[in-house]
Amino acid sequence: MKKKWIIIFAPIAMAVFTVLFGEVVMHLWNWLLPPLFGWRLITFWQALGLLLLCRILFGSHGGYGRRSRRWSKMTPEEREKFHDSMRSRCATFAAQMRGTSDPA
Secondary structure (H helix, E strand, O other): OHHHHHHHHHHHHHHHHHHHHHHHHHHHHHHHHHHHHOOOOOOHHHHHHHHHHHHHHHOOOHHHHHHHHHHHHOOHHHHHHHHHHHHHHHHHHHHHHHOOOOOO
């Protein structure tokens, strides 16, 4: 019985949230960006496209949970090895940004 309600309710809830988030994005954009930066107003469909683009570029919320589970399964030695590798990568990147070849 519960699955029947979920099958009926889930698509309706998704449609309502899609419309709601599209409206919120459209109104926030049209309220903030044209006065601040002189950008054009957007339509509801453009707001939905913007939401979809953000979803594609930045991913979903579920990705964070997978990373934290992976982190919790690491041993302290694996965590320290990961920290060391990230420190060396960041130092190399910082040196490139400064225009030097020495990461220190």
